[in-house]
Amino acid sequence: MEGESELPESSTLPASSTLEAFLSQGIDRALFISAWLRARDIPHSVVPLAGRKHVVIRFEQGAYNPLFRMKTLVAHYDRAEGTPGANDNSAACFQLMLLAERLARGEGVSAHGGTHNVRIIFTDGEEAAGTKGVAGQGAYALGSGFRKLKMTDDDVYVLDATGRGDVLVLSTACVSKKKPGVLDARLAALHESAAKVAQAASPSSWMTLHTPYSDDAGFLAAGIAAQVVTVLPRAEAETLTRAIADAKPAGEIEKMISLNRRIPAGSPLERVIPETWRLMHTEGDSAPTLTSDAFVLMARFLDALASSLSPVI
Numbered sequence: 001m002e003g004e005s006e007l008p009e010s011s012t013l014p015a016s017s018t019l020e021a022f023l024s025q026g027i028d029r030a031l032f033i034s035a036w037l038r039a040r041d042i043p044h045s046v047v048p049l050a051g052r053k054h055v056v057i058r059f060e061q062g063a064y065n066p067l068f069r070m071k072t073l074v075a076h077y078d079r080a081e082g083t084p085g086a087n088d089n090s091a092a093c094f095q096l097m098l099l100a101e102r103l104a105r106g107e108g109v110s111a112h113g114g115t116h117n118v119r120i121i122f123t124d125g126e127e128a129a130g131t132k133g134v135a136g137q138g139a140y141a142l143g144s145g146f147r148k149l150k151m152t153d154d155d156v157y158v159l160d161a162t163g164r165g166d167v168l169v170l171s172t173a174c175v176s177k178k179k180p181g182v183l184d185a186r187l188a189a190l191h192e193s194a195a196k197v198a199q200a201a202s203p204s205s206w207m208t209l210h211t212p213y214s215d216d217a218g219f220l221a222a223g224i225a226a227q228v229v230t231v232l233p234r235a236e237a238e239t240l241t242r243a244i245a246d247a248k249p250a251g252e253i254e255k256m257i258s259l260n261r262r263i264p265a266g267s268p269l270e271r272v273i274p275e276t277w278r279l280m281h282t283e284g285d286s287a288p289t290l291t292s293d294a295f296v297l298m299a300r301f302l303d304a305l306a307s308s309l310s311p312v313i
Contacts (some may be wrong), residue, residue, distance in 0.1 A: 014094045023084045029077045030191030042104045050141035052124035065115045068309040072119045075159040080281040091163020099302045108303045126215050139215035143222025154263040156226040160214035164173040166293040171228035186225035194227045201304035210254045224244035231294045243256040243272035
């Protein structure tokens with residue numbers, strides 16, 4: 001892929017020993033992230049909220065300009081109990097940690113005098129939606145806090161399962177196909193902005209596709225627009241795209257995907273649901289399934305996103 005050799009070394013897979021430590025059972029993952037950031041002098045705080053612990057990075061004041069839209073980049077650090085959680089969602093956490101390191105060094109945003117308007121949040125409790133409903137997600141309390149603080153116009157990007165594959169995927173799960181209300185209009189505008197960044201970053205390596213909900217569910221329930229970004233191997237993404245287009249009745253597969261439902265053994269859907277997603281919440285979601293292509297792709301997208309400044313209207 002043209003330009004890959006020009007990417008910073010830190011955009012590739014993190015050192016195996018560091019990743020293995022993060023994937024080990026029983027580790028305090030919020031403490032791990034905080035220690036990693038502190039060792040690199042990246043300003044952050046651990047924020048307790050509604051029984052969850054979120055790690056929030058806000059850079060020095062010079063990184064922000066109120067004339068431009070704020071970009072909040074999110075990745076959940078919790079994982080399904082008893083699983084390594086390599087792609088769900090350790091990879092995205094590392095990708096945001098590496099982005100934070102680049103931004104703290106002033107890399108990639110010199111054209112704007114160091115301004116990038118990026119806030120990064122590592123969230124807790126995304127997996128709780130499976131047992132406690134969307135209101136149990138840490139993102140729901142965060143989104144409710146955003147509303148109270150009148151931060152409803154942030155561009156929120158949710159990274160989930162971004163460590164395996166070679167195609168960047170922008171989710172269409174929340175983009176309304178009907179006449180939009182205010183929140184639907186914000187979602188549509190956010191999706192359009194994300195598409196422009198993806199096109200600039202990797203013109204031949206991105207697509208839109210219906211995906212499972214992530215922390216976007218909690219934010220949306222709180223009235224905050226959020227765009228999910230994920231990665232898939234091209235063959236898996238294209239197989240699912242064809243299956244959705246051919247599905248009868250229309251929407252059957254999309255509904256199953258949105259709710260991340262288990263596919264019954266022997267179902268014909270087993271052949272079309274990406275293996276990448278079927279590995280999630282299993283012991284198979286391990287470090288060897290991650291690919292360097294995904295880290296290179298996400299570094300490109302995140303750097304382009306950080307460099308993109310949209311005026312506040």
